Amino acid sequence: MRRRFAVVSVSWLIAVFGWPLPGSASTCETQLPSNIRGGIVARELLVLLAQSDTFRQQCRRIAAAPWVSVDFAIAQHVEGLNRAQTLIERFEAGAIRAHVTLAFGEDYLELIPHEVEHVLEQMERVALADEARTGRAWLDRSGGYETRRAITAGIRVRQELGADDYARCLRSSDAGWIWSEMRVNVAIISCTTRGTRSPAR
Ligand SMILES: [Zn+2]
Secondary structure (H helix, E strand, C coil): CCCHHHHHHHHHHHHHHHHCCCCCCEEEEEEEECCCHHHHHHHHHHHHHHHHHHHHHHHHHHCCCCCCCEEEECCCCCHHHHCCEEEEECCHHHHCEEEEEEEEEHHHHHHHHHHHHHHHHHHHHCHHHHHHHHHHEEEECCCCCHHHHHHHHHHHHHHHHHHHHHHHHCCCCCCCCCEEEEEECEEEEEEEEEEHHHCCC
């Protein structure tokens, strides 16, 4: 009877939340949780899991939040000629669905953790306007924000993968920015950090 009850309970949870509960011993070690769908960059995501403590920590936080889902895609062009864009959908019940688009040919291994950090910011309901007042985020001319936290995450992962030059971008005031706007319940966040590819020496 107890076992039957357990099965019924799990079925109920799946029906309510709409996706299987993520999590096994290998989750965020050698495989992605079910709420991170890598699509065409699934291989890069596994490389990051294998080589980056920072990315594994990001992955575990999302794996522990089954109300969040993240989908990755690549496009020839990203809005505003940015290197990447994350579109966040918020649902009334609290669910968050993030659509990450990476510009073709860019440095996916830096951009993936950068964009995932923006997803974590949204999960934490970080107030970007408040962050801007403290200098941890800033506006660009289009009225959007970039955050030092996301830039740092991308650069840190890059360092873990052996690209120390990316550390120089931490000191670059124009290393990147994001553009965002609110469309009802949709926030569009875009990033351009072209300076990080060839840091000034
Ligand atoms: Zn960004």
